[in-house]
Amino acid sequence: MQVFIAQIINGLSLGSIYVLLVTGFNLLLLVAMIIHFSYPQVVVFSMYIVWIVLNATGNNLILGIAAGVLSSIALNVLCAPLFQKVMKNRGDVDINATMVLSMAIGMIITDVLSHAFNKGLPIAFPEALTGSKPFLRIGLISIMPGQVWSLLMGIIAVGCFFLLLYKTRAGRAFRAIAEDPAGARLVGIPLIKTGFQSYALSGVLGGIIAVLLAMLLHSASPGLGEQISHKVLAVSIVAGLGNLVGGLVIGLALGILEALVQGYASGSWSNAIAFVVMLVVILVKPKGLFGIKV
Amino acid sequence: MPLSLYYYLSITAVNILMSWALYVPYRVAHLHFITVANMTISGYLSGYLVMNLHVPFGWALLIGFAVGGIIGYIVSLFIGDAPTFAVVMVGFTFIYITRTVIENMDVIGGTMGMFGLPNIGGSPAAHRWFIIGILYALVLVVGFLIFRFDHSRLGRAASAIFVDRDLATSLGVDIKKVGMLLQIFSCTLAGGVGVLYGFIYKSFHLDFFTFALVGIFMTVIFVGGYATQWGTVVAAPILYGFPLFFPPEVQSWRIVIYGAILILVLVLKPEGFITRKFVHSIGTALSRKRENS
Numbered sequence: 001m002q003v004f005i006a007q008i009i010n011g012l013s014l015g016s017i018y019v020l021l022v023t024g025f026n027l028l029l030l031v032a033m034i035i036h037f038s039y040p041q042v043v044v045f046s047m048y049i050v051w052i053v054l055n056a057t058g059n060n061l062i063l064g065i066a067a068g069v070l071s072s073i074a075l076n077v078l079c080a081p082l083f084q085k086v087m088k089n090r091g092d093v094d095i096n097a098t099m100v101l102s103m104a105i106g107m108i109i110t111d112v113l114s115h116a117f118n119k120g121l122p123i124a125f126p127e128a129l130t131g132s133k134p135f136l137r138i139g140l141i142s143i144m145p146g147q148v149w150s151l152l153m154g155i156i157a158v159g160c161f162f163l164l165l166y167k168t169r170a171g172r173a174f175r176a177i178a179e180d181p182a183g184a185r186l187v188g189i190p191l192i193k194t195g196f197q198s199y200a201l202s203g204v205l206g207g208i209i210a211v212l213l214a215m216l217l218h219s220a221s222p223g224l225g226e227q228i229s230h231k232v233l234a235v236s237i238v239a240g241l242g243n244l245v246g247g248l249v250i251g252l253a254l255g256i257l258e259a260l261v262q263g264y265a266s267g268s269w270s271n272a273i274a275f276v277v278m279l280v281v282i283l284v285k286p287k288g289l290f291g292i293k294v
Numbered sequence: 295m296p297l298s299l300y301y302y303l304s305i306t307a308v309n310i311l312m313s314w315a316l317y318v319p320y321r322v323a324h325l326h327f328i329t330v331a332n333m334t335i336s337g338y339l340s341g342y343l344v345m346n347l348h349v350p351f352g353w354a355l356l357i358g359f360a361v362g363g364i365i366g367y368i369v370s371l372f373i374g375d376a377p378t379f380a381v382v383m384v385g386f387t388f389i390y391i392t393r394t395v396i397e398n399m400d401v402i403g404g405t406m407g408m409f410g411l412p413n414i415g416g417s418p419a420a421h422r423w424f425i426i427g428i429l430y431a432l433v434l435v436v437g438f439l440i441f442r443f444d445h446s447r448l449g450r451a452a453s454a455i456f457v458d459r460d461l462a463t464s465l466g467v468d469i470k471k472v473g474m475l476l477q478i479f480s481c482t483l484a485g486g487v488g489v490l491y492g493f494i495y496k497s498f499h500l501d502f503f504t505f506a507l508v509g510i511f512m513t514v515i516f517v518g519g520y521a522t523q524w525g526t527v528v529a530a531p532i533l534y535g536f537p538l539f540f541p542p543e544v545q546s547w548r549i550v551i552y553g554a555i556l557i558l559v560l561v562l563k564p565e566g567f568i569t570r571k572f573v574h575s576i577g578t579a580l581s582r583k584r585e586n587s
Contacts, residue, residue: 035379082557082561085561086560086561086564089560089561089564096323096325096378096379097560097564099325099378099379099382100325100512100516100556100560101556101557101560101561103509103512104509104512104513104553104556104557104560105553105557107506107509107549107550107552107553107556108549108550108553108554108557110549111547111549111550111553112550115546115547115550226505230383230386230387230390233379233382233383233386234383234386234387237379237380237383241377241379269394269398271390271394272390272391272394272395275387275390275391275394276387276391278383278387279384279387279388279391282373282380282383282384282387283369283372283373283384284372286372286373286376286377286380287377287380
């Protein structure tokens with residue numbers, strides 16, 4: 001029973017990271033109207049920036065976290081004109097072109113990480129960030145600081161995001177574009193400016209996720225982004241592309257599923273089992289369990 | 295034949311064939327990355343058949359094609375008319391699952407891979423000629439089939455689906471049937487190419503079948519031009535050969551170079567370099583020249 005509870009806690013903290021990732025991904029999908037497949041690769045790139053700054057400043061956490069968030073915003077905003085140019089070229093019919101562009105960006109990020117940083121070897125984050133002692137220990141259950149932070153920050157960030165979306169003017173503009181871009185333009189909502197805001201906002205989310213992932217996993221490798229990006233796309237498809245509430249439910253469910261499989265089966269099979277479950281759902285319901293919102 | 299030339303010719307042929315395997319289902323807007331998983335499955339299976347059960351290479355190759363086709367058929371029953379992103383995701387999940395299963399199967403070498411596959415045709419030199427011969431014969435046959443498809447009613451139906459699914463349905467096109475057919479063709483081709491890919495190096499290793507491979511095939515299609523089969527024929531040899539002119543330290547950044555080229559092309563020439571209009575104008579110019587002479 002203790003193993004089960006420990007794995008549920010692990011799963012919730014991992015799941016909250018997936019929820020944040022899917023939220024950032026869906027925000028770009030709904031407002032900027034792009035499938036930013038390599039958004040998690042941007043996050044992993046920011047993890048590397050956090051690592052570099054921590055190493056260079058003798059583990060100055062504030063500078064490290066700020067660098068992570070800023071790099072994520074910068075990378076997202078820098079990519080925005082490319083996406084907008086491709087959208088303009090293809091018209092709003094072919095959203096797939098943005099997915100291909102995003103895959104190309106992901107290819108570059110992954111390859112740069114595997115050549116230019118730490119000779120392509122995995123990086124380990126210092127204890128100053130990850131914490132060395134468990135936050136709480138009861139029998140087999142030990143809760144690490146990274147787990148508590150990711151769960152807390154997950155709840156706070158998603159809560160703030162929903163507040164922004166439903167209680168502010170900017171949020172109303174986001175929702176209007178997601179609902180009907182042509183109608184939103186007619187009532188005077190600037191599509192390009194609001195699109196840029198969504199890139200910046202998902203950049204902020206990406207930076208926070210990078211720090212939380214570093215705290216939770218204690219390490220990163222060039223291939224991590226690819227692996228997470230496939231899971232994020234899978235979660236969004238299983239939930240229903242662009243469905244924020246669906247993403248929340250399925251993100252948490254995937255985290256718990258993965259943690260339970262890790263607890264009871266061989267580690268190397270855990271990813272495969274999670275993917276098999278998602279594959280079955282996608283094959284049976286290609287439009288997702290909660291319905292597409294794009 | 296020098297080893298470097300052998301690798302250049304054989305990998306170029308593999309890139310052409312695999313990019314065509316992506317090109318065909320992309321005619322209905324399906325990015326069918328499951329082809330890379332099919333390469334892996336059929337390749338490893340043929341390696342096992344030849345090494346452990348001493349099955350002749352020809353039979354192993356045919357079984358590779360058949361297994362690819364069967365997997366393609368089963369999967370297409372579910373995603374024959376699915377949206378693009380669902381098809382992409384099914385491909386990626388298949389690649390992950392395949393890799394994990396192979397990693398955990400000691401009988402086919404697990405993480406170590408399979409080495410020491412026999413020479414086809416006796417000597418190493420004969421093996422190289424044999425592989426090159428089969429690959430380019432396959433390029434001719436598949437190229438001819440795709441050419442016929444592009445100029446058939448089915449090809450026009452696929453174009454209609456790509457542009458507007460609702461319109462295609464109202465014109466009486468069976469979207470699922472066309473999607474299934476193209477996916478099965480693509481998977482069958484990928485299965486056979488997977489077998490040949492391993493026999494080029496006389497070994498199978500999971501490092502041969504990574505996500506970078508997806509990136510390479512995708513670059514070939516989108517840089518060459520996704521609207522005609524000729525784009526792939528032009529782009530595959532150039533893109534594979536282009537980094538070879540650089541020093542080894544630059545060559546190791548091959549994927550970054552491909553990614554940058556892909557981004558530039560998507561932004562500046564969205565349809566790729568060889569467009570339908572371009573092919574049509576060349577055809578018109580050639581027929582005029584023939585008439586004049």
